[in-house]
Amino acid sequence: MAHFTYGPTTKLIFDHKPQLIATGCPSGASRLSGVIDWVAADWKDKSRKPKFTSLCYEATTSRQSEDPNVFKHGKEKGVEVLPWAYYSFVATDFGTELRRIIKENKADYVWLRGGAAQVAAIMKDVVRLGYKDKAKWIITYFSLDPVVGKLAGNDVMEGVYGVNSDAGVPTDKGWGIDLVKKLFKKYRKKGELSQLYITGVHVAMLAHESVKRALEKVGNPKKLTGKGIIDQYYTIKDFDLGGVAPKATINYPNPAMMSKIRMVQWQKDGAIIPITDWKDVPWVYGNPDFKD
Amino acid sequence: MMLPTRKKNIFFIVLAVVSCAAMVLMCGPACAKNVKVPIGLNLELTGGLAATKLPVSYGLLDYIKYINDEGGFEYKANGKAYKAKYDIIWADNGFSVARSMTNVRRFAGKGAKVILTA
Structure with missing residues (x-):
């Protein structure tokens, strides 16, 4: 079975042959390469290197993101990458981890790897402890949703950065985004269109195109x-998605539907706005020719 | 002038064959073969990451449903025209690997060769 996730x-994807999985976004190591580039450009204090770390929920994917290539890339870019801190998936208090990250390790940039509910709870603790201005807080692709603002409060989320890596945001333009808005209005009827919904459409669009091309063969x-x-998924080149995501070009055996990131920032009104252009990130896992 | 019966029959047979051939050649989507494509949607509507995965699940489901609601999609293969609709089979995995595996077995049992996971 072909699996579009x-x-x-x-x-783990590369341990199974034939490789039948298509992924929505590149690995944590790939995405963090782009984030570290942004940190290096954002850091203005020339007297010392910025310190970057992550607070992740305990999961294989989180562990994999603490990749040697991330540390190596940080070193090359003048960013000191500190070891990650982890929390239990069911944690409701993050005080211990946050105190270690801010008071002891004095991190300047913190990547929060967690779902919408986890990130909302962490950011509430960040504010409760008075740490919001002590570092720049960066959330990952699976918490770019208005529900985070509803759980934590948009005042808590205002100014928080995000790594956008798997589809566009509602403020993007194009026929694809117009279609997404139409679908949301037709089938959901209420609520707020989110980046995560756009991501679901993005995955479905590429899966459908692959199925259609395969049917044309058989x-x-x-x-x-x-x-x-x-096999047909890997024939997709320069495929226009109308703003749902940048044009898709899939190259075997890199399974990612896109290999780009851009930085976004949470606004006072809850909108999530891009603050950089899309930038290519390197393919790390499964790439026999990867060189940083 | 009246044609003999035998010649008349041949004329009508030839006319019928030519008409059928023309219909096949000119056949558009209206006479395309209708087919169903089973697709499994392994959605995450409940569980620890549902706040994140619910909107993703809806995006997956709504796009595929929209294709069907618009009448399906057309494709051509081996000189034949087809009109396809998805046979949508969906299930909640509850952020559980075990449930995901059960879902995928169910999709496979119904003939799905493609699955989408939130």
Whole structure:
């Protein structure tokens, strides 16, 4: 079966042949390469290097993001990358980890790896402890949602940065974004359009295109195979998604639907606005030719 | 002038064959073969990451449903025209690997060769 997943590229994908998984975004190590470039450009104090770390929920994907290539890339870019801190997925208090990150390790940039609910709870603790201005807080792709502002308060979230890596945001323009708005209005009827909804459409668009191309090869759907669908996925080049995401070019065996990131920032009214252009990030996991 | 019966029959047979061939050649989407494509949607509507995955799940579901609601999609293969709709099979995985595996087995059992996961 061909599997189109919203999640990131992980190391495990490459252990199975044939490789039948398409991923919504590049690995943590790839995305962090782009984030570290942004940190290096954002840091103005020339008397010392900026310190970068992460607070992650305990998961394989989180552990994988603490990758040697991230530390190496930081060193090359003049960013001191500190070891990650981890929290239990069901944690409701993050005081211990945050005190260690800010008071003891004196981090300047903190990447928060967690879902919407976890990030909202962490940011409430950040404010409770008086740490919001002690560092720049960066959230990951799976917490770029208005629900975080609803849980934590947009006053808490205002100014927080985000790594946008798997689809556009509602303020983007194009026929694809117009279609997403139409779908949301037609099927959801209430609530607020979010980046996460756009991501779901992005995955479905590329899956549908792959299925359609595979059908054009075999005709009868009963002759479809997972490999046939994935083979067609890798024929997608310079494919226009109308702003749902940048144009897609898929290169075997990199399974990621996109290999770009851009930085976004949370606004007072809850909007999430891009503050940089899309930037290519290197393919790390599964790439035999990767060189930083 | 009246044609003999035998010649008349041949004329009508030839006319019918030519008409059918013309219909096939000119056939557009209206006479395309209708087919169903099973697709499994392994959604995350409940569980620890539902605050994140619920909107993603809706995005996946709504796009595929929209294709069907618009009448499906067309494709051509081996000189034939097809009109396809998705046979949507969805299930909640509750942020559980075990439930995801059960879902995928269910999708496979229904003939799905493609799955989308939130």
